[in-house]
Amino acid sequence: MSEEPQYSIPTVIQHGLHAIIRMPSEAKKIITLEKGKSINLGKFGIFDIDEIIGYPYGQTFEVLDNHKVRAIGATIYDTIDPAGDNEQEEGAEEAEATPAPESANATPIPETLSEKIDYLKKLDVQSSSDNRNIVDIGTAQSLSMEDIEELKKTASGANVGEAIIDKLIKSHETFHQKTKQSQEKYLRRKQQKFLRRFTVEYVSSSNLLQYFIEKDASKVLDMSLQSMGMLLTLGNIQPGGRYLVVDETGGLIVAAMLERMQGRGEIMVLHENEHPNHSVLTHTDYPQAMLDRMVKSINILQFFEPEEERVQFQEYTPEQLKELKSNKRTHYYRRKQNAEQINAVIDNAVSGNFHAAILATTLHLNTFLPKLIPSLGGSRPIVAYSQFKEPLVSLQIQSLSDLNLLAPTLQESRCRPYQTIPGRLHPLMTMRGGGGFLYSALKVFPLEKVQAVGRTGVKKQKIVNGEAKVVGEKNKQKETTEI
Amino acid sequence: MSFLGYKDIIEEGDLILAYLNRDTMKPIVINATETLNTRFGSFSHLSMIGKKYGTQIASDKGYGYIHLLQPTAELWTLSLPHRTQIVYTPDSSYITQRLGITSGSRVIEAGTGSASFSHSLARTVSDKGKLFTFEFHKPRFEEAKREFEEHGILGVPVTINHRDVCNDGFEIEDVELNATAIFLDLPSPWTAIPNLPKVISSDERVGICCFSPCIEQVDLTIKALQEHGWTSIEMVEIQGRRWEAKQVMVREADDAIERLKDVKRRKLEGIEKKRKYYSDNGIKKEDLVPENTDAETEEQKSQRMKLLEDEQEKTKVSKTEFNPFGRGLRIKEGEEGYSWVKVSKNEGEIKSHTSYLTFAYKQPAFVKK
Ligand SMILES: C[S@@+](CC[C@H](N)C(=O)[O-])C[C@H]1O[C@@H](n2cnc3c(N)ncnc32)[C@H](O)[C@@H]1O
Numbered sequence: 001m002s003e004e005p006q007y008s009i010p011t012v013i014q015h016g017l018h019a020i021i022r023m024p025s026e027a028k029k030i031i032t033l034e035k036g037k038s039i040n041l042g043k044f045g046i047f048d049i050d051e052i053i054g055y056p057y058g059q060t061f062e063v064l065d066n067h068k069v070r071a072i073g074a075t076i077y078d079t080i081d082p083a084g085d086n087e088q089e090e091g092a093e094e095a096e097a098t099p100a101p102e103s104a105n106a107t108p109i110p111e112t113l114s115e116k117i118d119y120l121k122k123l124d125v126q127s128s129s130d131n132r133n134i135v136d137i138g139t140a141q142s143l144s145m146e147d148i149e150e151l152k153k154t155a156s157g158a159n160v161g162e163a164i165i166d167k168l169i170k171s172h173e174t175f176h177q178k179t180k181q182s183q184e185k186y187l188r189r190k191q192q193k194f195l196r197r198f199t200v201e202y203v204s205s206s207n208l209l210q211y212f213i214e215k216d217a218s219k220v221l222d223m224s225l226q227s228m229g230m231l232l233t234l235g236n237i238q239p240g241g242r243y244l245v246v247d248e249t250g251g252l253i254v255a256a257m258l259e260r261m262q263g264r265g266e267i268m269v270l271h272e273n274e275h276p277n278h279s280v281l282t283h284t285d286y287p288q289a290m291l292d293r294m295v296k297s298i299n300i301l302q303f304f305e306p307e308e309e310r311v312q313f314q315e316y317t318p319e320q321l322k323e324l325k326s327n328k329r330t331h332y333y334r335r336k337q338n339a340e341q342i343n344a345v346i347d348n349a350v351s352g353n354f355h356a357a358i359l360a361t362t363l364h365l366n367t368f369l370p371k372l373i374p375s376l377g378g379s380r381p382i383v384a385y386s387q388f389k390e391p392l393v394s395l396q397i398q399s400l401s402d403l404n405l406l407a408p409t410l411q412e413s414r415c416r417p418y419q420t421i422p423g424r425l426h427p428l429m430t431m432r433g434g435g436g437f438l439y440s441a442l443k444v445f446p447l448e449k450v451q452a453v454g455r456t457g458v459k460k461q462k463i464v465n466g467e468a469k470v471v472g473e474k475n476k477q478k479e480t481t482e483i
Numbered sequence: 484m485s486f487l488g489y490k491d492i493i494e495e496g497d498l499i500l501a502y503l504n505r506d507t508m509k510p511i512v513i514n515a516t517e518t519l520n521t522r523f524g525s526f527s528h529l530s531m532i533g534k535k536y537g538t539q540i541a542s543d544k545g546y547g548y549i550h551l552l553q554p555t556a557e558l559w560t561l562s563l564p565h566r567t568q569i570v571y572t573p574d575s576s577y578i579t580q581r582l583g584i585t586s587g588s589r590v591i592e593a594g595t596g597s598a599s600f601s602h603s604l605a606r607t608v609s610d611k612g613k614l615f616t617f618e619f620h621k622p623r624f625e626e627a628k629r630e631f632e633e634h635g636i637l638g639v640p641v642t643i644n645h646r647d648v649c650n651d652g653f654e655i656e657d658v659e660l661n662a663t664a665i666f667l668d669l670p671s672p673w674t675a676i677p678n679l680p681k682v683i684s685s686d687e688r689v690g691i692c693c694f695s696p697c698i699e700q701v702d703l704t705i706k707a708l709q710e711h712g713w714t715s716i717e718m719v720e721i722q723g724r725r726w727e728a729k730q731v732m733v734r735e736a737d738d739a740i741e742r743l744k745d746v747k748r749r750k751l752e753g754i755e756k757k758r759k760y761y762s763d764n765g766i767k768k769e770d771l772v773p774e775n776t777d778a779e780t781e782e783q784k785s786q787r788m789k790l791l792e793d794e795q796e797k798t799k800v801s802k803t804e805f806n807p808f809g810r811g812l813r814i815k816e817g818e819e820g821y822s823w824v825k826v827s828k829n830e831g832e833i834k835s836h837t838s839y840l841t842f843a844y845k846q847p848a849f850v851k852k
Pocket of ligand 1: 567568569570571593594595596597598599600601617618619620623646647648649650668669670
């Protein structure tokens with residue numbers, strides 16, 4: 001390769017790019033960083049986009065008054081406490097200590113939030129060592145929703161979260177009696193609910209996937225993060241590769257592959273409509289020139305019947321061209337360019353030798369996949385994702401007798417999240433179901449020619465065949481001894 | 484560059500993987516004068532040169548077969564020599580995706596161990612990225628270094644250091660590590676965590692994953708991470724499962740009932756035939772099978788046997804045509820004439836626990852650019 005294009009993921013928040021906003025509630029929002037515009041985060045406040053420009057992606061901000069923000073260090077209580085783990089409504093959410101007589105060593109609550117947090121960190125000794133005194137918050141909670149609303153009105157915007165936490169802490173005379181863990185858990189909950197903080201992240205493939213999983217998982221074929229990671233890993237995706245891709249996740253897989261290719265290589269997107277659906281790509285910031293260069297699309301009619309689909313274009317002679325009116329000429333050039341583009345893509349597809357086939361499709365794989373095999377290079381992976389296991393089971397059975405496929409494998413990967421409070425580690429009560437399944441195999445060139453010509457191998461090979469247990473385990477030896 | 488990039492044709496000097504079966508792959512460097520000896524026969528390297536990657540070849544004597552593959556990190560994980568516990572693909576692929584490791588990333592790994600994950604990371608960060616891997620066990624360090632060298636990834640993108648990262652940190656002379664992703668697979672990650680600030684990027688969000696088999700380790704790790712300003716701490720466990728797919732025969736209860744009826748009908752037919760035989764020949768069953776044969780002479784016995792043979796011959800019930808499940812026949816899975824259902828089950832042994840994966844992130848220092 002003469003010139004070596006390169007693309008690096010942006011690290012600084014800049015006008016014109018996209019960003020994903022993570023709010024204290026873990027809700028996510030994708031925004032475009034438009035000059036002069038502001039973003040409304042609902043109960044977490046409003047801020048001007050210009051305020052966050054120039055900071056690195058990953059930065060956390062607090063919303064101040066007048067749409068201003070303040071960059072802040074991370075909060076210590078942001079260990080994620082995913083919804084589903086005892087997350088309940090106000091009032092029943094937290095076990096509380098029963099009211100106790102004024103504690104002699106009750107230290108006054110420090111002034112600033114960070115001091116408060118530091119203070120709380122040192123509470124080890126003061127925390128009651130077990131939870132025998134703990135009763136349901138319903139009886140101990142002394143801050144009503146009205147109180148909170150009132151506070152929101154009176155406290156200045158920036159401090160409302162802290163003010164509420166203060167009030168809450170004060171309102172629990174027994175705060176010190178809570179075990180340290182429940183103090184942390186409590187503060188984290190309050191913070192999630194009231195602190196006007198948000199983090200600005202780069203719209204990575206993982207972030208995009210998570211965003212869609214929460215918003216509408218069917219759009220990304222219910223794919224989990226671990227399935228996506230596995231798809232890319234089994235596909236051996238790297239810069240400089242030429243990949244054949246069927247992507248029914250709206251371009252998410254294409255986006256994830258681009259992330260790993262760093263501006264080098266090519267993705268041939270095979271689709272069944274007039275145009276591929278790349279709606280997810282509109283949330284990303286890959287330069288258009290790079291997309292034009294790297295992502296080619298071809299429909300399955302063009303792919304499987306290239307000769308019929310090649311555009312026959314009647315070129316004009318320079319004389320004929322001269323005679324054309326200018327608008328006709330423009331039209332001619334546009335048609336010419338279009339034809340050339342289509343034919344170039346068809347030629348490209350026909351040349352085959354792709355470095356991987358990455359499939360996330362609802363087309364019937366038992367008939368579709370064998371049609372793709374000839375387009376792959378030898379020793380290259382074929383990876384198919386499916387939301388359901390059954391289509392892959394069927395594909396796997398069929399593959400066992402296909403000598404062009406080596407080591408067909410059907411697998412899944414599940415992720416079990418834990419509560420991460422020290423001393424209280426346990427799996428969460430619930431986790432997301434689904435997430436999909438993966439089929440993978442390597443394209444190989446079997447010894448067929450040798451058989452046809454009838455060289456020595458044939459007879460012995462038959463013996464191997466006879467031994468094979470599974471239908472079509474031909475040419476696949478059984479393990480006997482060590483190498 | 485065997486693990487990075489793609490090659491079509493096998494040439495002298497290439498590192499290839501000779502695939503014998505799923506669990507046996509042998510890395511070899513092609514040398515025209517050498518021969519690969521396996522339990523499936525001998526394969527001269529000469530017979531491999533000029534072949535396309537992915538080609539199946541027969542042994543020199545023609546009775547065994549192997550496939551010639553281009554190595555990938557994932558195949559390497561399945562075939563590498565184990566010096567330690569290793570990280571497998573379900574964990575490594577998740578960690579990579581979760582930490583946002585892509586081409587060009589700068590990654591720190593400790594310890595190197597059997598370099599299973601190192602190969603996967605090297606592939607992903609590619610020639611534009613960096614993998615700084617550390618191993619304090621001298622022989623393991625040397626083995627891994629030799630492998631990286633042979634696999635064409637030493638230097639670019641892999642740098643390996645013989646170092647105890649818990650006591651001596653991660654700094655490398657004259658190199659700004661500036662890592663954006665950290666992977667710690669060693670017994671006490673909490674003692675390595677304090678050494679990280681000097682070697683991680685300060686103007687990007689940095690992700691870490693600590694890989695520990697015991698929950699007690701996780702507890703200490705989380706405390707250390709919190710203490711050193713890491714946030715968004717999450718811990719998960721990944722469970723990868725492989726499925727075996729096959730077809731089993733659909734055996735209809737109605738067919739089973741039908742078969743019983745058939746058995747019964749043929750039994751009755753036999754009884755009827757016998758009854759008729761006795762009456763036609765004016766004999767009784769006792770004549771054929773007497774209660775006491777002691778008094779019988781040789782002569783009598785042979786006559787009786789003849790009669791018995793005749794009876795059996797004449798009262799024979801024809802073999803049934805009805806055999807819905809192919810009893811007594813060798814039916815191949817999926818054979819025509821029967822109906823089949825496609826099923827799957829977990830493979831015999833499941834890896835039910837590899838390690839806990841503790842993730843955390845470090846905010847960039849908030850400097851406005
Ligand atoms: C389980 S193995 C790593 C396996 C590796 N992740 C793989 O996939 O092959 C752990 C390794 O860490 C090394 N190790 C342990 N403590 C270390 C330290 N303080 N500094 C450097 N290496 C260390 C051990 O010698 C061992 O080889």
